[in-house]
Amino acid sequence: MSADPSRCHPGRPAPGRGAIDRPVPGRPLPAVRVVSGAAPEDATPVIARAAERGRAPRGRTDEVRVDVREGRAVIAVELADEPPRAGWAGTVDHGLGHRRVGAAVARHLRDARAAAPVVVDVPDTVSPDRVGDLVLGYLLGARGQDTFAADPAPVAPELVVRVDTARAGTGAGRVTSGRSDRGAGSGHDDDTAATSDHVHRAVEGAREAARATALARDLAGAPSDLKTPEWLVARMAELLGAAGMQTRILEGAELEAGGFGGVLAVGGGSDAAARVLVARRPGPGPRVLLVGKGITFDTGGISVKPAEGMHLMRTDMAGSAAVVAAAEAFCSAGSDPVRADLDLTVVVPSAENMLSGSAYRPGDVVTHVGGITSEVTNTDAEGRMVLADGLAYGIAECDPDVVVDVATLTGAMKVALGMRTGAVMATDDDLAERIADAGAQAGERWWRLPLPDDLRPAVRSEIADRRQAPRGPGAITAALFLEGFVDGRPWVHLDIAGPARSPEEIDEVGPVATGFATRTLIGFLRDLADRPRG
Numbered sequence: 001m002s003a004d005p006s007r008c009h010p011g012r013p014a015p016g017r018g019a020i021d022r023p024v025p026g027r028p029l030p031a032v033r034v035v036s037g038a039a040p041e042d043a044t045p046v047i048a049r050a051a052e053r054g055r056a057p058r059g060r061t062d063e064v065r066v067d068v069r070e071g072r073a074v075i076a077v078e079l080a081d082e083p084p085r086a087g088w089a090g091t092v093d094h095g096l097g098h099r100r101v102g103a104a105v106a107r108h109l110r111d112a113r114a115a116a117p118v119v120v121d122v123p124d125t126v127s128p129d130r131v132g133d134l135v136l137g138y139l140l141g142a143r144g145q146d147t148f149a150a151d152p153a154p155v156a157p158e159l160v161v162r163v164d165t166a167r168a169g170t171g172a173g174r175v176t177s178g179r180s181d182r183g184a185g186s187g188h189d190d191d192t193a194a195t196s197d198h199v200h201r202a203v204e205g206a207r208e209a210a211r212a213t214a215l216a217r218d219l220a221g222a223p224s225d226l227k228t229p230e231w232l233v234a235r236m237a238e239l240l241g242a243a244g245m246q247t248r249i250l251e252g253a254e255l256e257a258g259g260f261g262g263v264l265a266v267g268g269g270s271d272a273a274a275r276v277l278v279a280r281r282p283g284p285g286p287r288v289l290l291v292g293k294g295i296t297f298d299t300g301g302i303s304v305k306p307a308e309g310m311h312l313m314r315t316d317m318a319g320s321a322a323v324v325a326a327a328e329a330f331c332s333a334g335s336d337p338v339r340a341d342l343d344l345t346v347v348v349p350s351a352e353n354m355l356s357g358s359a360y361r362p363g364d365v366v367t368h369v370g371g372i373t374s375e376v377t378n379t380d381a382e383g384r385m386v387l388a389d390g391l392a393y394g395i396a397e398c399d400p401d402v403v404v405d406v407a408t409l410t411g412a413m414k415v416a417l418g419m420r421t422g423a424v425m426a427t428d429d430d431l432a433e434r435i436a437d438a439g440a441q442a443g444e445r446w447w448r449l450p451l452p453d454d455l456r457p458a459v460r461s462e463i464a465d466r467r468q469a470p471r472g473p474g475a476i477t478a479a480l481f482l483e484g485f486v487d488g489r490p491w492v493h494l495d496i497a498g499p500a501r502s503p504e505e506i507d508e509v510g511p512v513a514t515g516f517a518t519r520t521l522i523g524f525l526r527d528l529a530d531r532p533r534g
Contacts, residue, residue, distance in 0.1 A: 022226060024235050025147045026218035029139050029210055030106065031158040034203050036196065039162045043119040045072070046105055048079040048126075056080055059103035059141055059507045061111055075108070075118060077101050088447055089433050091440035095133030098126060099443055099508045102134040103141025106156045107505065110142050117158040124164060128195050131161060132202030133443065139210035140508040145221050161203055163196050209442065212329035212522060213515035215239070219321035220500070220513035224297040224314040228272040229350035232296055232317060236277050236324045236348060243331040245279040245346070258393065260349070261367040262374070262385035267351030269301055269359025274351035276390070280398060281331050285341030286532050288525065289400035290327060291390040292320030293383045293407035294350030301359045301379030315513045316383070318500035319406035320348040326521035342529045347394040349386035353379070365464045369393045372484060374468045375461040381469035383409045384481050391485040402431060402528065403491040405482065406517050412474030414498040417447055422499050422517060424448045425479040428490035430533065435492055438523030443508070444499070444516055449476055456480055490533075 039045075047069070057063045063078040079101050085093040105118065120126055126134050142156035219227075219235070230251075237247040251273060255264055260276060267274030277294075295316040299305060305313070327346045333339050360366070364376040366385065369392040374385065387405055395403065413423045422439070424446045426432035432448055439446045458470040459481045466484050470477050479493045499516040502509045509516075 019226060020231055020234055022231065024215070024218050025222055025226070026214065027143050027145070027147055027152065028155050029214055030142050030156045032135055032139065032161065032203055032207060033158060034161045034163065034200055036163045036165050039119040039160055040117055043117040043160050045074045046118050046120045046125055047074050047076050048101065049076045051078040051080045056082065057097070057100050057104065059100040059107070059137065059505070061104065061107045063100075063104040064108035075105060077104050085445060087436055087440055087445050089436040091436045093440050093443055093445060095130060095443055096507065098130040098133035099137030101126075102137025102139075103508045106138045106142030110144070110153050110156045113154050114157055117160050119160040119162050122161060122163050122195070122199055128198050128202070131199055132206045135159065135161065135203050135206035136210055136443070137508045139206065140213055140510065141505070143214060143510060145217065145510055145512050147221075148223075161199060163199050165192055165196070208329055208333075209519045209522065212325040213518050215328065216318070216321040216325035216515035216518040217510065217513045219324070220315040220318040220515070222314070224352075227296045227314065227317075229267065229275040229294065229296055229352060230272065232294060232320075233275040233277040233348060233350050236320070237279065239328045240279040240324060240331070240346065243328045245281045245327065245331055245344070247277065247279045250276040250278065259367060259369045259371070260389045260393070261369075262389040263349045263351050265360040265364065265366045265376070266295070266301075266353050266382040266385050269356040270352035270354040272296070272352045274349075276350065276393070277346070277348040278393075278397065279327070279346040281344050283341050283343040285343060286402060286528055287343040287345070287398055287400045288402045288528060289345045289347065289394045289398055289404070290323045290521070291347045291349075291387060291394055291403070291405040292323030293317060293387055293405075293409065294320035294348040295383060295386065296350060296352050298353045298380070298382060299355050301353050301355055301382065302361055303378045303380040304355055305380060312501055312512070315501055316408050317350065318408050318513060319494075319496060319517070320350065321513070322406050322496070322515065322517040322521060324348065325515065325518045326525065329522050330525045338529045339526070342525060343398070344525070345394055345398040345400065347390040349390040351382075351386055353382045368485065370396065370485075372466060373464040374466045375464040376468050378469040381478070383407050384468065384478050387482055388485045391482065395487050395489060400489060401533065403486050403489045404431075404494065404521070404524070405492075406494045406496060406521070408497040408500045409495045410475045410478050410497055413495040416449070416475060417498055419498040419502065421445045421447050423475055423495040424492060425451055425476065425495070426492040427451065427483065427486075428492070431490055431492045434524055434527050435494070435520060438527060439520040442519030442523050444520045446494075446520070449479075451476065451479060451483065459484070
């Protein structure tokens with residue numbers, strides 16, 4: 001299988017279980033090209049216009065119209081002049097409006113089955129500071145998940161980013177509600193060269209972010225009759241191995257010998273055996289452990305879920321998809337010596353939580369890696385069971401300075417923060433703020449929840465070390481349960497149960513799997529590489 005997550009795999013019916021060699025099903029990303037001087041003759045210009053009164057743009061196709069300017073067709077798209085979306089810790093998402101512009105244009109062209117390229121002008125259509133956001137919105141907005149449709153939508157046409165060398169150094173053309181603000185500048189040639197370099201870097205950064213997000217979406221959106229634990233960790237091992245990481249897959253007797261009681265308990269009700277992926281790229285810099293929940297399908301087990309919405313449980317491994325896609329993107333940039341310093345380990349505990357005579361039960365006591373025991377009170381709280389093993393094993397393996405786990409862990413998080421915001425729970429303020437800053441830069445919003453001392457007794461069991469799913473605020477008590485497995489290390493827990501899935505196309509987000517947290521993690525790893533902790 002190619003390690004390029006943008007490679008197209010033709011849509012065809014999913015195979016029966018056990019098709020271990022099948023590639024990750026997905027759709028390609030559109031092409032993007034940066035040019036100077038004249039745009040291609042067949043390219044249709046994109047211009048920004050003021051949003052219609054009474055509604056806020058959301059990256060939809062109806063925000064785009066085809067106008068005629070000076071006898072030539074142009075694509076006019078709404079750009080809202082609104083305050084940026086705020087997060088906690090002073091972080092602000094400045095690029096949302098331009099991601100919406102890019103997504104709206106891409107969806108309009110996709111639905112129209114257009115073939116001719118489109119061109120955006122820097123600085124006329126978009127300012128240099130926002131060109132990366134527009135490109136990211138275009139790449140991700142264009143890409144549906146109709147992989148298995150008989151007639152999938154075509155790939156949106158090429159996006160051409162034209163740097164106007166005659167005006168790039170003037171500071172002209174910052175678009176606000178469809179207007180251009182022009183200003184005089186000095187050092188025109190130097191400013192023009194700097195603008196061109198900035199645009200090239202911004203476009204390449206958007207490409208990297210889009211490729212990683214697309215990979216996470218493809219992994220999470222793959223159907224569960226294909227995506228067994230065996231298939232999932234095999235594909236992830238291929239991707240991370242191609243990016244330069246050393247990979248191992250633990251199964252069967254190795255899991256038993258290693259004490260992976262949580263993974264084996266959760267996977268015990270399924271015919272598809274559990275697996276654990278371990279990947280590492282050693283380095284002289286800070287040691288970072290990323291652990292992602294890899295539940296390939298979740299019925300809830302004996303504590304069975306309602307039927308409504310259960311089909312979306314194929315995305316219950318979205319945390320592991322984000323972790324692997326981010327690590328693949330980060331390690332693939334091998335020419336960057338700063339990135340090469342980071343010592344990175346990835347652990348993905350993967351199982352299928354099914355209902356059968358061999359399924360684990362409420363009331364069971366499970367022994368995890370390292371010997372800590374858990375009293376099971378709800379088999380639908382399976383994510384924390386496998387994460388406990390993954391955290392304990394990863395810490396023993398790589399002795400990390402920083403620990404991050406990512407999971408679609410609790411429905412309580414969706415109630416608290418909705419479907420567009422991820423929850424951050426951390427034992428370290430610096431790490432929490434780094435996540436918030438990376439999310440703001442990536443266009444992913446986070447909010448911090450506390451880990452209060454008065455709730456810690458809730459996760460103590462009378463018959464074991466830990467109670468798996470106590471009463472109380474579920475997102476917080478789940479994190480407090482996991483805290484017992486991090487050995488006092490600086491740790492961040494990211495609950496993405498809400499934003500990992502979407503019921504609609506909105507902003508740059510597609511339906512079903514969104515790839516949320518992938519771009520935040522890439523930025524977080526970059527930040528740790530650039531600014532190691534004291």
